[in-house]
Amino acid sequence: MNEILKIVDLTVKLNGKLILEDINLSIRRKEIVAIVGPNGGGKTTLIRTALGLIKPVKGYIEILGTTPENAVKTGKIGYLPQKADIPRNFPFSALDIVMLGLINKKISKKEKIELARKYIQYVGMKGFEDYPYGKLSGGQQQRISIARVLVSDPEIIFLDEPSTGVDVVAQESFYDFLQKIKKEKGITTVMVSHDIGVVGKFVDKVAGLNRHLHYYGHPKDFFQKHILEKLYGADVELVIHSPECVACEHFHTEFKGKR
Ligand SMILES: Nc1ncnc2c1ncn2[C@@H]1O[C@H](COP(=O)(O)OP(=O)(O)OP(=O)(O)O)[C@@H](O)[C@H]1O
Ligand SMILES: [Mg+2]
Numbered sequence: 001m002n003e004i005l006k007i008v009d010l011t012v013k014l015n016g017k018l019i020l021e022d023i024n025l026s027i028r029r030k031e032i033v034a035i036v037g038p039n040g041g042g043k044t045t046l047i048r049t050a051l052g053l054i055k056p057v058k059g060y061i062e063i064l065g066t067t068p069e070n071a072v073k074t075g076k077i078g079y080l081p082q083k084a085d086i087p088r089n090f091p092f093s094a095l096d097i098v099m100l101g102l103i104n105k106k107i108s109k110k111e112k113i114e115l116a117r118k119y120i121q122y123v124g125m126k127g128f129e130d131y132p133y134g135k136l137s138g139g140q141q142q143r144i145s146i147a148r149v150l151v152s153d154p155e156i157i158f159l160d161e162p163s164t165g166v167d168v169v170a171q172e173s174f175y176d177f178l179q180k181i182k183k184e185k186g187i188t189t190v191m192v193s194h195d196i197g198v199v200g201k202f203v204d205k206v207a208g209l210n211r212h213l214h215y216y217g218h219p220k221d222f223f224q225k226h227i228l229e230k231l232y233g234a235d236v237e238l239v240i241h242s243p244e245c246v247a248c249e250h251f252h253t254e255f256k257g258k259r
Helices: 045-052 070-072 096-102 109-122 139-151 168-185 195-204 225-239 251-257
Strands: 003-014 017-030 030-036 058-063 077-080 156-160 188-192 205-210 212-217
Touching: 003 045, 003 212, 017 045, 017 188, 017 205, 017 212, 030 045, 045 058, 045 156, 045 188, 058 070, 058 225, 070 156, 077 139, 096 251, 109 139, 109 156, 139 156, 139 168, 168 188, 168 195, 195 205, 205 225, 212 225
Parallel strands: 030 188, 030 205, 077 156, 156 188
Antiparallel strands: 003 017, 003 058, 205 212
C-alpha cells in the first residue's frame, strides 16, 4: 500500500473546545503536503495528534500502517516543532544539535559524529559543525534543524513552520531541498506554512485547515475565493499579497477587475 498516513473522521478537543472536526485525508509515500490556514486553525494540533501526543475524541489516525503511538516507537517519524526562540548564547554547536537526532540510536559516539557530519554536509552546512547554533542565521538554523530530523533516517517528516522568518529566495531553495530528499531518500513531508503563495508552487498537495479541512488537493485548485474565505474570512485579500505569487495568478486575474 502506497498510503503512509490516513486520517479518518478525526475530531479533537482541547480543554473541552472543539479544535478539529471530522477531518479525513490520505497521504501517499513521497508526497509533499503543506498544511495552511489561519493562526489557531489547528495545524499544530493535527501534527501533534498524528504523533500520538494528543488523543482524538472521535476517529483515528493510521501512520506507517499502525497507530501513531506504535509508529513513533519505530523511530521512522521525524518532527520539527514550531520554532522556539533560541538565545544567541545557546551553549550547543551545530553538531551537538544534529546529534540530538541520534539520541535513541544504539550506535557508538564515533558513528554518531560521522553520521551527523554527513547530514550537516547534506543540508549544505559543511564547515559549521563547531559553530554555536544560537549564532547561526534563521535559515542556517533551519538547515541544521532539518539535518537533526533527517539524521535518524525517517520515512515521514513533520515540519511545523520551517520557513518562518526565512526570505523568499532561501525559502525556494528550501523547497528544492524538500524535492531532493523526496527523490533521493523517498521521504514524505508534511509541513505547516503561512506562505501560501510560495508553497503553491512547490508542493504536491495543500491541506487548508480551519477547524474543518476546507480543501485537500492539488495547489492549482486551491486559490479560489470561496475556499480562501472559509479559511481566512474577510482578510482573504491580505493573504494574497505577494506580487511574485505565481500560484495565485489565477486569483489575481479573477479579482483584478472587481476591486
Ligand atoms: N493545550 C491546549 N489547551 C487548550 N487549547 C489549546 C491548546 N493548544 C492549542 N489550543 C488551542 O487550539 C487552537 C488551535 O491551536 P494550534 O496551535 O493547533 O493552531 P495553529 O493552526 O498551529 O496556529 P498557528 O498558525 O498560530 O501556529 C487554538 O485556538 C489554541 O488556542
Ligand atoms: Mg501552529
